[in-house]
Amino acid sequence: MAVLRWGIIGPGRISTRIVRALASSSRGTLAAVASRDADRAAAYASRHGVGRSFGSYDELLASSEIDVVYIALPNHLHAQWTIRALEAGKHVLCEKPLALTVEDVDAIQAAARMTGRIAVEAFMYLHHPQILRALEVAGDGLLGPLELILGTFSFLLSTPDDPRIDPAMGGGSLWDVGCYPVSFARRLAGEEPDRVAAFARLDERGVDRTFIGQLHFPSGLLAQFDSGFRASDRESFEIVGQAGRLVLDSPFVPAPDGPRPVVTLWRGRVREQITVPSMDQYRAEVEDLTGAILDGTPPRVSLDFSRGTIATLVDLDLAARSTG
Ligand SMILES: NC(=O)c1ccc[n+]([C@@H]2O[C@H](COP(=O)([O-])OP(=O)(O)OC[C@H]3O[C@@H](n4cnc5c(N)ncnc54)[C@H](OP(=O)(O)O)[C@@H]3O)[C@@H](O)[C@H]2O)c1
Incomplete structure (x- = not known):
């Protein structure tokens, strides 16, 4: 195998x-780790039992013993290292947000096309079963026509x-955690918003510490979310249809890294708990990319989907800054 x-x-x-x-x-093994600092890479490798360590990212990319690269750098470095990895012949799993501009996503798509490698x-x-179930419930019409989506993700930084x-590194709660409810709302809508509105509380360097945004979709569906660094851990998601609503208590970081996932279906005043298995969503993410590379299955998070997410985040950021 x-x-x-x-x-x-x-x-x-x-x-x-x-x-x-x-x-x-x-079907995957961790073969190497790279840091800007050779000692840091070696210490990490010894702590986690990784076979090889490199004192620069380029050395890892040059290694013929690596098939897939996981990029976990600060936001402003995502696009450039994703492209370099693709050009080095590697497949890529890159942390969110994939890029800070739509042009950079286009450059990643071009590099993926050119090299025949996959970037996700x-x-x-x-990838978590609770999200797949929520999409199923909403898609099956159990909630009736969707009317409104509400999402929240914040923590104390x-x-x-x-x-x-850091404004030079793609800082801000919108880019860090607002991207979760925004991407989920777009996934549910199945289309891109045609209008957005937003307000932000910016710090002295112009970085948003608290953000509220609204999306209007061509179908009429509305979504509203908030994100932030100045409120202790909050996350929730509610999908409101004309016949019922679905509430997720820990939509983004459930067990084993947060609370057990709880999904509740409300129809009028009647409440029904939907049972979803607990699982490591990072493992599911790795398996999804593994399937895309080895079996040719389409990755769950396509580059087109990421392009829409980044375009929406750019529009929201602009909207918040233009409202002052
Ligand atoms: N999907 C998720 O659940 C999740 C959760 C948290 C964060 N994230 C994303 O993952 C990425 C990394 O987040 P993190 O919390 O792991 O960050 P972190 O602890 O700060 O680690 C980032 C790593 O990037 C390297 N790096 C390269 N240039 C750097 C620079 N100029 N300043 C600081 N570090 C630099 C550093 O390693 P060396 O210096 O050793 O090379 C550092 O260890 C972010 O994009 C974030 O949005 C995703």
Whole structure:
């Protein structure tokens, strides 16, 4: 059986989720890690039992022993390293947001076409059974025609020199966590919004710390979300139809990294709990890309879908800045 050899670029906080996912994957193995610092890479490799470490990202890309690269760098580096990895002949799983401009997504799509390699944005939550079930329930018409979508994702960020609040590194709660409810709303709508509106609380460097946004879809469906760095952990998602509504208590980071997923179907005042299995969504994300590479199945998060997400985020950011 073919086994894909993975390399990590950017051994930070989130990369350990992919270490965990690969540890239980039957068709993937973690072969190498690269840091800008050779000692840091070696320490990470020894801590996580990774066979090889590199003191630069380019060295990992040059290795013939790597098939897939997981890019877990700060936001402003995603597009450039995704393109470099594709050009080095690697498949890519890149953290969200895939890019900060639509032009950069287009460049990634062009590089993927040219090299025949696959690049996927790491929206792990889209692989969780609770999200697949929610899409099914909404798609089956159980909620009636969809009327409104409401989403929330925020946490308290208190580190002063964090890339997530650096304007030069794609900082801001919209790009960091607002991208989750925005992408989920678009997935449900099955089309792109034709109008957006937004307000943001910007800090002294012009980075949004709290954001509220609204999307209007051509069908008439409305979506509203908020994201933020100044409120303790909040996440929820509600899909409101004319005949019922579906509520997800932990739509984006459920167990094993958050609370057990709870999905509730409300019809009038009658409440029904929908049972969904708990599973490691990072593992599901790895398996999805593995299937795309080895079996030719379409990846669940296509580059066209990512393009729509980035276009919407750019529009929302602009809308918030133009409303002052
Ligand atoms: N899908 C998810 O669940 C999830 C969750 C959290 C974050 N994320 C995304 O994952 C990405 C990384 O987040 P993280 O929380 O893991 O970040 P992090 O802990 O800050 O790690 C980022 C890594 O990037 C490398 N790096 C390269 N240039 C850098 C620079 N100029 N400044 C800082 N670090 C730099 C660093 O490794 P070396 O210096 O050792 O090379 C660092 O370890 C972000 O894009 C974020 O949006 C996704």
